[in-house]
C-alpha cells in the first residue's frame with residue numbers, strides 16, 4: 001500500500017496474530033457508507049482508521065456557484081436526518097452577511113422547527129443505536145414517534161426529509177391552521193413515550209453491560225480533538241452554542257444543558273435522552289410565547305452581499321455546525337467552508353475504539369451519531 | 378471476603394428482575410394497541426394541504442396556464458430544470474382573446490420540467506409573480522423511459538388539477554371548464 005492512502009499504517013504482518021478487518025462501506029451499523037479498517041488481535045481492536053468520502057458531492061464548491069438563496073435546498077442534503085438544522089444555519093449565516101432583519105414570529109417558529117428537528121434526529125439515533133446493539137423493539141417505537149415529527153414538518157413546509165423549510169429572511173409561509181394544535185397534541189403525548197424508552201433501556205442489564213465503560217473519551221481529549229455536541233457534553237463539558245452564543249431567541253428561553261461525567265457510550269445516551277426532555281421544555285415555552293406578526297422580513301430581489309467574511313455556527317443535533325462564508329461583494333459567495341460536527345467527531349474514532357472489543361465498535365459508532373451526508377459533504 | 382460480598386451483590390442484582398419486567402411491560406402494553414402503520418398500496422394516507430409533490434401549472438378557467446413568460450422561475454431554479462418558451466402576442470392577436478390574468482399578453486408554447494433534476498424545493502413557485510406554478514399533491518408518477526420524465530405543459534396542467542388551490546377554486550365555483558387546452562392554446566373566442 002502506498003503511504004498516504006487510508007489505512008497505510010495498518011499494514012498487516014507487523015505482529016503475529018494481527019488481523020486486518022474491513023467494516024463497511026456497506027455495513028448496516030455504519031449508518032451510511034463509512035468504511036472502518038480495524039486491526040484486531042483476536043477479539044480486541046488494537047487500532048483503527050476510517051475511510052470516508054464515498055458520499056462526496058462537492059457541496060462547498062456547489063455553494064460557490066449558486067446565489068445565496070439558491071443554495072438553501074442543497075443544505076438539506078448535508079445532514080439529511082436533521083435537514084432543518086442545516087437550513088437554519090445557512091439562512092442565518094446569509095442573514096448576518098446580508099444584514100437582513102427577521103421578524104419575531106419567524107424566529108419563534110424557527111426555534112420550534114429546530115427543536116423538533118433535534119427530537120427527530122435523536123429519535124432516529126436512539127432507534128438505530130439500540131438496534132445496532134440488539135434492542136430491536138425500540139427501533140420501531142422510535143420511528144413511530146419520528147413519523148409524528150415528520151408529519152408536523154410536512155404540515156408546515158410540505159416535505160418530510162429534505163425539507164427546505166426556512167428562507168433567507170424568514171419562512172416560506174405562516175403556520176397553517178391547526179398546526180399548533182397538532183404540535184401540542186404531540187407535546188402531550190411524547191413524555192409518556194420517552195418514559196417508555198427509559199423503561200426499555202436505561203436500567204436494562206444488557207444495555208448497561210453493552211454501553212457502560214465503552215468508548216471512553218476524556219474531557220481533555222474532547223477539547224484536543226475539537227469535538228462538540230453530545231460527545232463533549234457526555235464528557236462533562238457543558239458546551240452548547242444555544243447557551244454560549246445564543247442565536248434566534250434561545251437567550252430568552254429557559255432550559256438546561258445536560259452533562260454527564262463518564263464520557264462513555266452510556267453517558268452520551270443519557271445526555272441525548274435528557275436533551276429530548278429539554279427540547280420539549282423549549283417547545284412548550286415557544287408555543288406559549290409565540291407572537292403574532294409577519295413571517296418574513298424585507299428581502300430584496302437581488303441579494304448582494306458586502307465584501308467580507310463570516311463564520312456562523314449553530315447547535316445542530318450532532319454538535320457545532322457552522323458555515324464559513326467569504327464574500328467578494330457579488331451575488332454568490334466566493335468561498336464556503338462547512339464545519340460539519342459528524343466529520344470532526346468521527347476523527348476521534350480511533351481514540352474511542354482502541355482497546356475495545358470488536359462488538360463494541362458498533363456501539364461506539366452509534367454513539368457518535370454520524371450522518372455520512374455531512375461527513376463527506 | 379470482599380470478593381464474596383461483591384459476588385453476592387452482583388448475584389442479587391442479577392436475580393432482581395425489575396428491569397426486565399419494566400421492559401416487558403412496555404412491549405406488552407403495545408401488544409394490545411392498534412397498529413400505526415398504513416398498508417400502503419391498498420390504503421393511502423392523506424397528505425397535508427401543503428405537501429409538495431410534482432411541479433404543476435395551475436389551469437385558469439379557460440384551461441390555459443397563468444404564465445406570462447417572465448422567466449423568473451427559470452432563473453431561480455438551482456438545478457436549471459425548467460424550460461419555458463414564450464411568444465408575445467401582437468395587439469391584433471390580443472383582441473378577442475380572453476385571459477383570466479390581466480398581465481397575460483403572451484402564449485407559452487413550451488413549459489417543461491425535468492423531473493430527473495427537480496428537487497421539489499418550490500423556489501420557483503414562490504417567485505412566480507402570477508402564481509402560475511404550484512406543487513401538486515401527486516407524488517407517484519410512473520414512467521417507463523427517461524424521456525417521459527420531462528413533463529410538458531399539458532401534463533403539468535393536468536397535474537394542476539391535483540393541487541389544493543385548484544380544488545379550492547373548483548369548490549368556489551370559479552372554474553367551469555374542466556378540459557385542459559392543447560399545447561398551442563386556443564382560447565374560446
Ligand code: SF4
Pocket residue numbers: 443444445446447448449450451461504505506507508509510
Ligand atoms: S415565474 Fe411564473 S410567470 Fe414567470 S415564467 Fe415562470 S411560471 Fe411563468
Ligand code: SF4
Pocket residue numbers: 432453454455456457458459490494495496497498499500501502
Ligand atoms: S421546484 Fe425547485 S428544482 Fe424544481 S423546478 Fe422549481 S425551482 Fe427548480
